[in-house]
Amino acid sequence: MLRAVAVVGYRKSGKTTIVEGLVKELVRRGYKVGTVKHIREKDFSIDQRGKDTWRHAQAGASTVICIAPREVATISRRRTKLEEVLRALRGLDFVIIEGFRRASGIPKVAVARSVGEAKELADEFTVACVGHRKPWLPLFKHDEAGKLADLLEQRVPPLLPGIDCRRCGYQSCKEFSLAVIAGRERWNGCPALRERVVLTVDGKRVHLNPFIQELISGTLDGMLSALKGVKGKEIELKVRRRAR
Ligand code: SF4
Numbered sequence: 001m002l003r004a005v006a007v008v009g010y011r012k013s014g015k016t017t018i019v020e021g022l023v024k025e026l027v028r029r030g031y032k033v034g035t036v037k038h039i040r041e042k043d044f045s046i047d048q049r050g051k052d053t054w055r056h057a058q059a060g061a062s063t064v065i066c067i068a069p070r071e072v073a074t075i076s077r078r079r080t081k082l083e084e085v086l087r088a089l090r091g092l093d094f095v096i097i098e099g100f101r102r103a104s105g106i107p108k109v110a111v112a113r114s115v116g117e118a119k120e121l122a123d124e125f126t127v128a129c130v131g132h133r134k135p136w137l138p139l140f141k142h143d144e145a146g147k148l149a150d151l152l153e154q155r156v157p158p159l160l161p162g163i164d165c166r167r168c169g170y171q172s173c174k175e176f177s178l179a180v181i182a183g184r185e186r187w188n189g190c191p192a193l194r195e196r197v198v199l200t201v202d203g204k205r206v207h208l209n210p211f212i213q214e215l216i217s218g219t220l221d222g223m224l225s226a227l228k229g230v231k232g233k234e235i236e237l238k239v240r241r242r243a244r
Pocket of ligand 1 (some may be wrong): 032160162163164165166168169170171172173174176177190191192193215
């Protein structure tokens with residue numbers, strides 16, 4: 001289950017130090033960790049004018065992939081939403097995001113140089129503060145990555161399905177998320193994340209009742225058992241609807 005947390009703050013507040021510390025600590029604890037960095041400069045490009053990859057893009061390629069012996073880099077020339085990037089990282093355990101102060105629904109760590117900054121940065125999704133705090137929120141120092149990771153392990157919920165099915169006892173995924181952040185609920189308490197059948201339509205998860213779940217999984221199990229040599233634990237089926 002992927003869990004994402006954004007480390008937010010103004011320039012020179014020490015966000016990168018917190019991200020570094022958290023990544024080291026979580027990797028040490030055996031998690032698969034990724035990071036995302038928000039860059040505000042409108043003209044930013046990781047590509048370099050005149051390089052082969054730049055020439056590919058200038059020729060009209062919307063995506064350019066560089067494959068080197070030890071790294072793969074993808075340059076996509078389009079606007080991408082944070083949710084889309086996180087969906088692509090679902091194989092990881094934790095994603096630490098640097099920036100995206102205004103992203104809604106993402107648990108946050110506010111890194112503040114003053115109480116005033118902490119009050120500006122912290123919202124209902126803030127799990128903790130570093131440096132200075134808004135009243136009542138847990139406070140850490142920049143070099144307390146271990147203690148901060150302890151709290152994040154408890155208080156950062158996974159990316160939720162967003163189907164507001166209420167089976168957790170809350171009216172919506174947002175309410176459940178806020179309960180985890182506040183420490184009133186366990187982070188893995190969403191039953192929808194453990195369901196056998198996951199149906200998405202155009203990338204959006206659809207709620208299925210237990211009868212439909214059983215119907216789909218039973219039908220697929222039956223179909224696959226009739227196919228010679230087809231084995232495996234996870235089935236992925238994509239259906240393109242006929243044009244109406
Ligand atoms: S059970 Fe999960 S999917 Fe349903 S409302 Fe609660 S958090 Fe959302």
